Amino acid sequence: MAAILQARHLRKEYPRVVAVDDVSFEVAEGICFGLLGPNGAGKTTTVEIIEGVTPATSGEVYYCGRPADARFREEAGIQFQNTALQDHITVLETLQMFQALYDRHADLEHIIAECSLRDLLHRDNRKLSGGQRQRLLLAVALVNEPRIVFLDEPTTGLDPQARRNFWELVNRIREDGTTIILTTHYMDEAQILCDEIAIMDAGRIIAIGNPTELLHRQYSNAIVELPLADVKGKLSISHKVLETQGLIEIATDDVNAVLQQLSQQAVGLNRLRIRQPNLEDLFLDLTGHSLRA
Amino acid sequence: MFKRIYAVFRARNLEFLRDRGTLSWNIVLPFALMFGLSFIFSGDRPQYTVGILQPADANPQPFMETRYVEFVAVDDETAGLRKVARHQLDLLVSFTPPARYWVNPDSARGYFAELALLQAGTTGPLTKVSIQGEAVRYVDWVLPGILAMNMMFSCLFGVGYVVVRYRKNGFLKRLRATPLRAIEFAIAQVASRLVLIIAITVLVYAGTSWLLDTRMDGSYFALFAVALLGCVTLISLGLLIAARVTSEELAGGLLNLAAWPMMLLSGVWYSLESASEWVRQLANAFPLTHVLSAARAIMLDGATLGEVLPQLLVLALMSAAFLGIAAGIFRWRAT
Numbered sequence: 020m021a022a023i024l025q026a027r028h029l030r031k032e033y034p035r036v037v038a039v040d041d042v043s044f045e046v047a048e049g050i051c052f053g054l055l056g057p058n059g060a061g062k063t064t065t066v067e068i069i070e071g072v073t074p075a076t077s078g079e080v081y082y083c084g085r086p087a088d089a090r091f092r093e094e095a096g097i098q099f100q101n102t103a104l105q106d107h108i109t110v111l112e113t114l115q116m117f118q119a120l121y122d123r124h125a126d127l128e129h130i131i132a133e134c135s136l137r138d139l140l141h142r143d144n145r146k147l148s149g150g151q152r153q154r155l156l157l158a159v160a161l162v163n164e165p166r167i168v169f170l171d172e173p174t175t176g177l178d179p180q181a182r183r184n185f186w187e188l189v190n191r192i193r194e195d196g197t198t199i200i201l202t203t204h205y206m207d208e209a210q211i212l213c214d215e216i217a218i219m220d221a222g223r224i225i226a227i228g229n230p231t232e233l234l235h236r237q238y239s240n241a242i243v244e245l246p247l248a249d250v251k252g253k254l255s256i257s258h259k260v261l262e263t264q265g266l267i268e269i270a271t272d273d274v275n276a277v278l279q280q281l282s283q284q285a286v287g288l289n290r291l292r293i294r295q296p297n298l299e300d301l302f303l304d305l306t307g308h309s310l311r312a
Numbered sequence: 313m314f315k316r317i318y319a320v321f322r323a324r325n326l327e328f329l330r331d332r333g334t335l336s337w338n339i340v341l342p343f344a345l346m347f348g349l350s351f352i353f354s355g356d357r358p359q360y361t362v363g364i365l366q367p368a369d370a371n372p373q374p375f376m377e378t379r380y381v382e383f384v385a386v387d388d389e390t391a392g393l394r395k396v397a398r399h400q401l402d403l404l405v406s407f408t409p410p411a412r413y414w415v416n417p418d419s420a421r422g423y424f425a426e427l428a429l430l431q432a433g434t435t436g437p438l439t440k441v442s443i444q445g446e447a448v449r450y451v452d453w454v455l456p457g458i459l460a461m462n463m464m465f466s467c468l469f470g471v472g473y474v475v476v477r478y479r480k481n482g483f484l485k486r487l488r489a490t491p492l493r494a495i496e497f498a499i500a501q502v503a504s505r506l507v508l509i510i511a512i513t514v515l516v517y518a519g520t521s522w523l524l525d526t527r528m529d530g531s532y533f534a535l536f537a538v539a540l541l542g543c544v545t546l547i548s549l550g551l552l553i554a555a556r557v558t559s560e561e562l563a564g565g566l567l568n569l570a571a572w573p574m575m576l577l578s579g580v581w582y583s584l585e586s587a588s589e590w591v592r593q594l595a596n597a598f599p600l601t602h603v604l605s606a607a608r609a610i611m612l613d614g615a616t617l618g619e620v621l622p623q624l625l626v627l628a629l630m631s632a633a634f635l636g637i638a639a640g641i642f643r644w645r646a647t
Contacts (some may be wrong), residue, residue: 072488072645089491097489103481120490159486 022084023048023167023198024069029078031064031222038064040222042078046215048166051189051199053213053230055206055298061222062202063100066169069200070097082167093123096165096197098156100172104144110155111140114162121163133191134158135184150181157188167198174208186211206298216298220306230298237304238296240272249287256280263303270296360425361585363392365406373407375432381425384585394613396422397445400583403429412439419447448612452527455520456607457580459513460542464574464600466509467546468553468567471501475554476563480646488644495639502547502635509543529614535607537617541627542603548634549599555638558646574600602626 022045031039039061046052054062067073069080071087082091104113114131118124131137134154139147147155153173160168170189174182182205189212193199203209209216210230217227226233245267254260258277259270271277274293281288363386364376376383386392386404395401396414402425404414411434415422426440478484487497514536520526528535553570557563577584577591578600584592595601606623609615617624 070489072485092489092491095489097486099482099486099489101482102486103478103483104486105483117490120487120492122491163490 021048022046023082024200025081025084026065026069027079027081029065029068029080030076031061031068031073032076037222039068039075042219042222042224044217044224044227046167046198046200048198049193049196050214051193051201051212053209053216054200054202054219055204055209055213055216055302056219057204060204060219062204062219063171064222065219066171066200066202070095070169093121093163094166096160096163096168098153098160098168098170098173100175102156104155106143106145108144109141110136110144110147113144113155114158117159118162123163123165125162125164127162130158130161134161134188150177150184153177153181153185154188157185161192165197167200168192169200169202171202172204173201174203174205182208206302210298218298218302218305220302225305226301234296234298234301237301238270240270240296241274242294242296242300243269243271243274243277243281244292244294245269245281245286245288246290249290254284254286256284261303268300360402360421360428361400362425362429363395363401363404365389365392365404365408368407371407371435373432373434375405375429375434378428378432381428391613393443394445397443398612399445399447400585405429407434409436410439411436412441414441414443416445417442418444448527451524452612453583453608454581455517455524455526456604456611459517459539460578460600460603460607461575461580462516463509463513463539463543463603464546464571466512467505467543468550468571469564470509471505471547471550472554472557472563472567473560475501475551476557476560479554479558479643480560482646484644485646493639494642494644495635498548498551498635498639498642501551502544505547505550506540506543509547510539513539513543526611528611530610530616534610534615534617534620538603538606538610538620538624541624541631542599542607545599545603545627545631545634548631548638552634552638555641556643558643574598577601579604599627599630602630 025043025045027043029039029042030037042061042065044052054065056062064073068075068078069087071080071092080087080091082088082094108116114127114136118127131140134157136151136154136158139151139155144152144155157170157173160170173189174185177185186208189199189201193212199212201209201212213230215228216230216233217224219225228236247262247265247267250267254267256269256277257280261268261270269277278288278291281291359380361382361384363384366385366387368385384401386395386401389404389406392401392404393414396404396416396419399416399419399421402415402419402421406412413426413429415426417423429438475484478487484497521528549570550567553566554563557566573594574580577587577595578598579595580600584595584601587595602623606615606620609620609623
């Protein structure tokens with residue numbers, strides 16, 4: 020599928036830090052593309068350069084094969100990480116105001132239904148809960164029937180149920196054919212929603228591709244997890260062992276052999292867990308530090 | 313409890329002290345006001361105002377040496393006579409032969425100014441001409457000032473503060489991500505505030521006029537045009553001040569910097585006729601001076617729209633400049 024968006028050699032320098040360092044990628048139309056990385060990795064700066072709200076020190080952004088211009092602004096929907104809305108204005112008035120700023124108009128009734136805002140239409144913006152507010156901000160991002168939507172950390176601060184509801188909503192938008200650019204530091208969110216991801220650290224892209232393919236490319240094994248407290252003394256084992264957050268993780272392509280060695284060393288296996296490597300493991304392997312650091 | 317109070321107290325102090333712009337402003341403003349006022353109002357204030365019809369006689373006149381009299385050059389005899397009739401000038405004197413002076417017999421200050429003139433004597437014969445006319449009540453004179461002052465504060469702070477708040481909380485950044493341009497945002501702000509302020513000003517004017525039977529010698533249409541253009545200019549100034557500022561406290565300081573000199577020097581409370589030349593020149597740089605000059609000319613002197621055209625042109629030019637610069641340097645983001 021043709022690329023709807025291309026970022027070429029983006030760089031953003033501040034007086035004492037390089038926030039984005041030679042970032043290039045392209046996004047095919049209709050997919051959900053995730054920018055994954057810890058706080059401060061440069062995800063938000065990267066998308067804000069693409070959105071046109073932060074000027075790049077160097078680099079170019081192309082939309083539908085042409086430099087991003089007024090057409091991009093007209094056809095893009097954006098949900099920032101933190102956006103205040105006007106006080107004393109209702110949900111419906113907010114949607115109507117933002118819709119009036121575009122020539123392209125989505126069916127407002129459809130958006131209201133899609134984002135479950137029907138019961139909130141006449142509520143003051145100040146009286147919305149975190150989840151309701153995020154749904155409104157997403158609806159605002161959709162009022163111009165965008166071909167591409169940017170969602171910057173959309174579920175940060177939401178409770179687990181609200182997060183899951185938001186994921187369903189994002190999936191429905193993608194099913195309508197809209198391209199989604201999602202930045203997140205939640206690897207489960209990226210794994211569930213994204214067709215393709217770019218992992219960022221310290222302003223650079225360190226891995227890019229389909230999440231499953233990236234994991235398959237990096238790992239052919241499983242991970243055996245044990246609580247650190249269950250291992251008495253020093254563990255002597257012929258596999259890669261990592262201690263992290265109160266756990267011992269043993270990466271192996273022969274789980275039976277690991278279990279046998281653990282039994283021989285009288286390690287309790289009641290709380291043992293075997294799992295497949297995930298994006299957090301990948302990030303840890305690629306950078307040497309945790310995604311949540 | 314005190315520990316918590318101290319923690320909040322300390323954090324707020326640090327926030328304030330590290331906001332260099334606001335801190336500097338809090339120190340500079342009172343100094344500037346004190347120095348400015350002491351300079352403007354230094355020396356003995358004149359007690360009487362006497363108009364000298366131009367061209368003035370070349371011979372030195374003893375009366376011109378009289379203390380506590382402010383001598384004002386008057387180019388237009390008709391305008392000078394109107395001021396004598398309305399007690400705005402205590403005397404009008406022409407030393408050019410045949411020398412004459414005009415006085416309102418109903419004016420107490422005119423009586424004393426006339427005594428001073430006759431005691432000082434003149435180099436030639438002097439003819440007295442009496443002019444009748446009611447004094448312009450202070451309430452009639454000050455009404456345009458109060459309306460304009462209210463308009464000014466509402467325009468400057470109503471727009472300036474709001475724009476800075478929008479910038480700080482990210483609402484402007486969100487608007488930036490839409491096709492909306494800075495000039496469109498600025499025009500929308502001007503229009504929104506304009507409608508509200510004009511409605512309030514009309515309401516206050518109508519109420520005051522009804523309760524105090526204030527004077528209105530000109531056309532309401534002309535007055536409305538002056539109010540409309542004055543509002544646009546002051547809102548544009550508010551937008552210009554708020555175009556790049558990211559701190560509400562600094563914005564407050566800058567807005568006060570614009571508002572206070574206008575309140576003191578634009579003739580809101582007292583006439584600038586007896587002020588020194590440089591004060592009058594400085595006052596001409598303020599939009600409020602032109603609003604008040606035009607409004608008083610219409611309300612008190614019955615001036616037509618054509619007669620206040622110079623003031624309207626200055627206001628239109630100021631509006632275009634303020635709005636254009638504000639749109640050019642406008643900053644959408646706080647950082």
